Amino acid sequence: MMNVRLFDLTTLLFGVASVNYVAALYGKKDTLARVGTWICIAAAIVSTAAIGVRWAESYKMGIGRIPVTNLYESLVFFAWSVNLFYLFVEWKYRNRAFGAFVMPIAFLTMLFAFTNESSIQPLVPALQSYWLHAHVITCFVGYAAFAVSAGVAVMYLLKARQEESKTVGGVVGFFPSSKILDDLVYKSIIWGFPFLTAGIITGAAWANYAWGTYWSWDPKETWSLIVWLVYAAFLHARITRGWHGKRAAILSIVGFLATIMCYLGVNLVLSGLHSYGGT
Amino acid sequence: MAEDKRSQPVMDKVWNFFTSLKLAISVLIIMAVASIFGTIVEQNQPIEKYRQFYSDATIRMLDALNLFDMYHAWWFLLLLVLFTVNLSCCTLDRLPRVLKVVRNPKTTLDDNLEKSLGLVGRWKKKGSLDAWADPYAAAMGKIVGKPVVTRDGETVHLYAERGVVSRFGVYVTHLSIIVIFIGAIVGNLFGFKGFVNIVEGQTIRQVATPSGTRSMDLDFAVRCNKFSLTFYTDEHGHQTQQPKEYASDLSVLENGREVLRKKIVVNDPLQYKGIWFYQSSYGQAGSASAQVAVLDAAGAPVTTLLLYAGQPVEIPGYGSVTGIDYQPNYQGLGPALLVSLEKPGQPPAQFWLLQNRPDFDRQRKDRYSFAFGGLSQAFYTGLQVAKDPGVNVVWVGCTLMVIGIIIAFFMSHQRLWIRMAPLADGRVEVVLAGSASKNRLAFEKRFEKIQEDLKAVGV
Numbered sequence: 007m008m009n010v011r012l013f014d015l016t017t018l019l020f021g022v023a024s025v026n027y028v029a030a031l032y033g034k035k036d037t038l039a040r041v042g043t044w045i046c047i048a049a050a051i052v053s054t055a056a057i058g059v060r061w062a063e064s065y066k067m068g069i070g071r072i073p074v075t076n077l078y079e080s081l082v083f084f085a086w087s088v089n090l091f092y093l094f095v096e097w098k099y100r101n102r103a104f105g106a107f108v109m110p111i112a113f114l115t116m117l118f119a120f121t122n123e124s125s126i127q128p129l130v131p132a133l134q135s136y137w138l139h140a141h142v143i144t145c146f147v148g149y150a151a152f153a154v155s156a157g158v159a160v161m162y163l164l165k166a167r168q169e170e171s172k173t174v175g176g177v178v179g180f181f182p183s184s185k186i187l188d189d190l191v192y193k194s195i196i197w198g199f200p201f202l203t204a205g206i207i208t209g210a211a212w213a214n215y216a217w218g219t220y221w222s223w224d225p226k227e228t229w230s231l232i233v234w235l236v237y238a239a240f241l242h243a244r245i246t247r248g249w250h251g252k253r254a255a256i257l258s259i260v261g262f263l264a265t266i267m268c269y270l271g272v273n274l275v276l277s278g279l280h281s282y283g284g285t
Numbered sequence: 286m287a288e289d290k291r292s293q294p295v296m297d298k299v300w301n302f303f304t305s306l307k308l309a310i311s312v313l314i315i316m317a318v319a320s321i322f323g324t325i326v327e328q329n330q331p332i333e334k335y336r337q338f339y340s341d342a343t344i345r346m347l348d349a350l351n352l353f354d355m356y357h358a359w360w361f362l363l364l365l366v367l368f369t370v371n372l373s374c375c376t377l378d379r380l381p382r383v384l385k386v387v388r389n390p391k392t393t394l395d396d397n398l399e400k401s402l403g404l405v406g407r408w409k410k411k412g413s414l415d416a417w418a419d420p421y422a423a424a425m426g427k428i429v430g431k432p433v434v435t436r437d438g439e440t441v442h443l444y445a446e447r448g449v450v451s452r453f454g455v456y457v458t459h460l461s462i463i464v465i466f467i468g469a470i471v472g473n474l475f476g477f478k479g480f481v482n483i484v485e486g487q488t489i490r491q492v493a494t495p496s497g498t499r500s501m502d503l504d505f506a507v508r509c510n511k512f513s514l515t516f517y518t519d520e521h522g523h524q525t526q527q528p529k530e531y532a533s534d535l536s537v538l539e540n541g542r543e544v545l546r547k548k549i550v551v552n553d554p555l556q557y558k559g560i561w562f563y564q565s566s567y568g569q570a571g572s573a574s575a576q577v578a579v580l581d582a583a584g585a586p587v588t589t590l591l592l593y594a595g596q597p598v599e600i601p602g603y604g605s606v607t608g609i610d611y612q613p614n615y616q617g618l619g620p621a622l623l624v625s626l627e628k629p630g631q632p633p634a635q636f637w638l639l640q641n642r643p644d645f646d647r648q649r650k651d652r653y654s655f656a657f658g659g660l661s662q663a664f665y666t667g668l669q670v671a672k673d674p675g676v677n678v679v680w681v682g683c684t685l686m687v688i689g690i691i692i693a694f695f696m697s698h699q700r701l702w703i704r705m706a707p708l709a710d711g712r713v714e715v716v717l718a719g720s721a722s723k724n725r726l727a728f729e730k731r732f733e734k735i736q737e738d739l740k741a742v743g744v
Contacts, residue, residue: 068517130527131528131550134530135552200691207683211683217669218554219478221469225324229324231320235314239310242306243310276324276325
């Protein structure tokens with residue numbers, strides 16, 4: 007299928023971009039990073055086209071539906087979101103060091119997608135609903151924001167260690183100041199949190215419409231609540247108790263681990279109503 | 286806070302405990318960690334299922350901790366109560382203070398306030414105080430909002446603010462959680478969940494509770510007219526094994542009269558008098574029957590028989606027919622039924638009837654011939670039944686939550702003060718100070734810009 011070829015190309019572009027960003031940090035060559043940006047933009051165009059083509063191809067097969075309904079599709083959609091969110095952050099903060107920490111997440115996601123069944127399957131009756139669009143899109147924008155936050159949190163921890171030891175230079179020397187990184191860890195989360203909230207709510211509304219119960223403590227629901235609670239704790243600690251720096255960064259990383267568990271772990275490890283994404 | 290702890294009355298201590306953010310963060314983290322257990326131990330399974338995974342000792346321990354129905358355990362509910370109390374106390378504790386600040390903003394920039402603000406700029410302007418007061422008030426009006434002007438002897442204070450509502454975002458969010466809980470409690474107290482299977486053509490007036498132990502009366506009846514199951518077709522137009530739609534054609538009856546009829550599918554339920562019916566499952570009701578038309582020698586229909594496997598049906602004055610076997614595709618000729626015909630005083634004869642060739646049996650050249658009309662199978666539809674009078678309250682809470690979070694994170698209460706006083710050399714000293722409740726890095730930049738603009742006033 008055409009769309010899968012395009013996604014393969016996207017994987018390649020994400021890989022090259024990641025290598026560029028990492029090499030730019032180590033080789034201290036900004037040109038490489040600038041090339042990385044253009045590759046990311048190209049990847050954004052190719053992957054957006056791929057999603058569109060896949061959507062169109064599903065219509066041609068007579069099962070037309072938004073391509074976010076199995077593990078392969080959700081992984082590529084996640085990588086697509088991460089890439090776009092990253093480009094936004096890079097543009098907004100005019101710093102390309104983030105790329106070395108965020109783009110590998112998109113690349114690894116695509117590699118994982120690569121190992122999954124990529125054919126277009128018709129939609130089971132339970133997923134035939136307009137809520138699908140709102141639910142999946144809000145959740146994944148949230149996940150992407152949390153991914154960026156965790157990537158930046160790792161950068162923060164490295165940068166803070168360097169600043170503490172009063173050394174300069176090295177790869178970490180190219181990072182933005184720890185103050186900016188710390189702020190970005192927070193900023194990404196305040197974008198992710200409302201989207202996750204909306205994702206949980208649209209999921210509840212949909213569940214109510216499909217099963218007559220908006221909340222049934224199914225593992226997926228519960229894990230989304232766990233993720234929500236962790237970030238709620240982060241925000242309270244940050245805003246009212248002034249948790250900055252290291253503790254906030256670690257909490258952001260913990261939050262993203264919970265997000266991965268919610269997104270993939272539940273389907274691959276646990277069982278429940280929400281098993282669609284796992285196949 | 287600075288006072289001696291021992292002298293605090295007990296009530297104050299209790300209050301301080303419930304209004305502390307440490308408690309809030311702890312409860313959030315504890316709830317997150319506790320919730321994990323219920324996703325690892327499968328909830329509400331029959332005991333036999335647990336025996337497959339755990340030893341008896343482990344089962345006893347997990348049961349003692351209520352981990353098989355964790356989210357309804359007393360300790361988990363207690364956690365939710367603690368969470369709600371903490372949330373309410375924090376709100377009651379802080380909201381009045383915020384209201385006070387919002388209602389009585391500090392409109393003059395005195396020395397103490399100036400020292401407490403991180404963003405302060407000062408410059409001098411040639412001319413009298415009266416000459417500058419109005420232009421600055423106008424400039425401020427353009428930048429932030431119409432300022433409050435306070436004249437204190439030889440000093441003029443200007444104060445303007447925007448985004449006051451952002452102070453309330455967090456309280457709207459907290460309130461929304463309480464609203465959602467209220468909705469959930471209302472649903473639990475006044476609603477119910479149930480389940481019912483209806484065989485095609487049959488009518489029910491009762492539904493079973495999920496545990497199946499009790500049944501609930503409905504004050505109307507529901508009939509399943511038909512259940513249908515359709516499959517996707519592949520690119521050659523052949524039917525695949527992938528289900529495309531489960532649909533039940535339902536009628537609601539009041540006093541035997543149909544008042545509502547709807548075909549429900551998954552994701553499109555039927556609602557009547559606040560009770561919802563959701564397509565949930567289906568199954569075969571009873572065994573399949575074969576339709577066989579009996580034709581006379583001229584080929585005119587005489588009667589139609591319904592044959593169940595192995596059960597003979599009598600044709601008066603002729604013999605008895607029994608359905609023996611069914612093949613969906615008999616020797617490439619399509620669906621076929623094997624019947625056995627027993628006439629009095631004759632040995633039974635077996636022969637195939639082809640659905641696609643209704644005249645095939647006329648080759649027997651008998652008084653009657655048979656035409657196989659197809660196999661029919663009655664289904665039952667499984668419906669989830671729910672009544673939840675609290676659900677709309679929950680949606681109100683959810684909407685409030687999204688609004689509250691957006692206000693809390695994306696709006697900022699920005700305040701700006703200007704103090705102008707004449708100096709001995711005939712110039713006017715202008716002091717600008719500002720603060721923002723959120724996004725301070727961005728406000729710092731904005732403050733720089735405001736300062737540049739204000740310095741340039743009148744130039």
